[in-house]
Amino acid sequence: MADYRLETSWRPVEGGFGRLTVTLFNLSAEPLSGFSLAYTSETRVADKHVCDGGSLKRQVAHFHEFLPSEGLSVPPGGHWRFAVEGLSREPKHVTAGVKSAYLTLADGRHVPVDFGGLMLEGRDGGVAPPLLPPGRVQEPYSLLPWPLALALKAGELPVVLYPTGKTRPNAIKAFSLVLALYQRLYPADKVPFSLSAVEGGRAIRFVTESSIAESAYELRFTAHEIVLSSADAAGRHYGLISLAQLMHGARADRENFKFPNFGTIADQPRYDWRGCHLDVARQFYPVADVMRLIDILAWNKLNIFHWHLTDDEAWRLEIKAYPALTEIGARRGPDEVLVPQLGDGADPRSGHYTQEDVRRIVAHAASLGVEVVPEIDVPGHSTATLLSLPALVDGQEAPDSYRAVQGYPNNALNPAVEFTYEFLGKVFDEMVALFPGDYIHIGGDEVANGAWLSSPLCKALMERERLAGMADLQSYFLKRVKALLSERGRRLAGWNEASLGGGVDRDGTLLMAWEKPAVGIELAQQGYDVVMTPGQAYYLDMAQAEAWDEPGASWAGHAPPEHSYAYEAEGELPDGLREKMRGIQACIWTENFLSRAYFNRLVFPRLPAVAEAAWTPLERKDWDRFAAIVRMWPML
Structure with missing residues (x-):
C-alpha cells in the first residue's frame, strides 16, 4: 500500500x-x-x-x-x-x-x-444489465462462428480424433498445428486429437476437392470416419478448428452439446477480411500476450491481425536505422522525454518489439492462417516519433500552433520537411523485410484542423503546389507515402480520413471506416476498397452499457455484445458497391486497458461476436445460440 x-x-x-x-x-x-x-x-x-x-x-x-x-x-x-x-x-x-x-x-x-x-455525485448511475442471456441451443453443436449449412445427427462422443494411416505429411502437420493451438488455449483439458490411432476414437480422412470454394470446407460424418474435404490449406485448417470446437463443447457441457455421428457440414466465410486490431502504443503487450491473442483469433476463424505499433504515446517497433525511436519513443516516465500517460506512474515504463520478436509473431500467425498487417500511424499521432527524431520538425513552426483531439500539440509529421520521406522510406525498407503481407497500414487519421498552417515550410509548399489547406497537405503527403510503398511492392491501408483532400489513388488502397457506418458507403462510392469497423459497434473499448459503473470509453456511445453481434456492417450499401466491401474488423484501443481483467471484460464476448458477424450469413445468426456457446470460449 x-x-x-x-x-x-x-x-x-x-x-x-x-x-x-x-x-x-x-x-x-x-x-x-x-x-x-x-x-x-x-x-x-x-x-x-x-x-x-x-x-x-x-x-x-x-x-x-x-x-x-x-x-x-x-x-x-x-x-x-x-x-x-x-x-x-x-x-x-x-x-x-x-x-x-x-x-x-x-x-x-x-x-x-x-x-x-x-x-x-448527486445522481443514480443506473444499473448495468446482464451482458449475455442464459442462452439456448436447438442444434446441440458447439461451433462458433456458426457454419453456412449443417445437417447432423448426434451420437456417441469419440475418445479422440486421429488421421487415417495414409494421411499425407502436410495434412498431418496441419492436424498437429490445430492440436497445439487447442493445448495452448485449453491447457487443463483433454486433447481432442491424436496423431496416432486410438481405440474408441474416430478417424479423419482428408480429401482435396477442387470444386470447393477458397477457404471453404465440408465435413461428412459416418459411423466409421470423418471426411474433411477442402480445396486449399485454409479450408482444411478451418475444418479442423470446427472439429476441435465440436469435441470441446461435447466434453465441456455434455448436457447441452453433443458430437455428430452422421451428417454433413458445409461452410465458408462470409467476408475475406475478418480482422482484429490491437493498439500496443498506449499499453504495451509482451510477445506472449500478442501470440495468445493471435491464437484466439485463429480459434474464432479470424484471419487478419492489425497491429497498431505507433502512436503519440509510443513507438514500439525496432528500426535499426533509427534506434532513437525505441530508445526514446518507447519509454515514458516522470523524467523521460515522453511524459507519463494513461497507466504510467512514478516509475518509468517502456517496451518495444525487436525485429526477432516480430519474426516470431508473424511466423506464428502465418502458421494459423492469420496475416499480420502492421500500422505505423502517420502523419498525425506522431508525438513519440517527433520527440525521438527532432530533425523531422520544422524549427520555425510555433511549438503549440495546433492540438490534436487527444490534446497533443503539433503531433503530425510535416509534409514539407523532406527528411520525412527519407525517414519513412528507411522505415518501410525494414518493415517489408519483416511483414510479408500485401498491406502496410499508415493511419492517416485525426490530423488536427489547422495542422501545419503556421509552418513556413508548409506555407511555401502550399504556394508551390497550389494546396488549399490541411486536407490538401495531407493528401500530398499520403500520395508520396503511397509511392514509397508501391516502390517496395506494398499496398496502402489507412483509416477513413486518408480520403480527405482528394485522398490517394484508389487502385490498391484499402480504407477502414471507423467514425460512423455511413462513412463506409461514402468511401465505396469514391472507389475505395473498404473494411467496416465502426466505433458504434466494433470498437471493443466502448462501454457495454450506459450505467456509470460499467467500464469503458464513451465517445461512440455504448455497445452491448448483442449489438456488436447483430450489427450488419453492409447496412445500406447499394448492391453495386458490395464488391468494394472487403470485410469487417474489431478494434481494441487500449487507453483504458490497465489490467488483464479489464481487457477480458470488454473484449469478450464481443470479439467472438464480431467474428461470427464476419463469417456467418445474416440469416444463420442466432443470438441465444451464440450466448450458449461463447461461454466456453477462451480469453486472454
Missing part, C-alpha cells in the same frame, strides 16, 4: 462538463509539503478552467500536474482537496477518472499514489 491515496468524484454543472473534485490523503507518518501531484486521466482539464484549491502546473494530453496553494502542509491523516470546472468532455463511466498517479516530493523523488474509480 502506498503512503498516499487519491480519490476523485464528478458532478454535473449546468452549462458545462461538470465539476471534478480531487482529494489527496496523506497516509504516511510525516507531514507533506513542497510537492506536486501528477495524474493521468481521459477526463482532461481544458485550457479555460477554474481551479479552486490548487493550480495546474503542466498538462500534456492526459497527463496533469497540479500544485497546492503556496505553503500548504498536509498533516498525517489529513488531506488536500481541489476542484476543477472546465473539462474537455463530460465523463460517462467510472473508468473516466484517474488511471495512474504519483507525487513529486520537495527532494525530487517520485512516489506512487493509490487511487480508485471516478465516483458520481
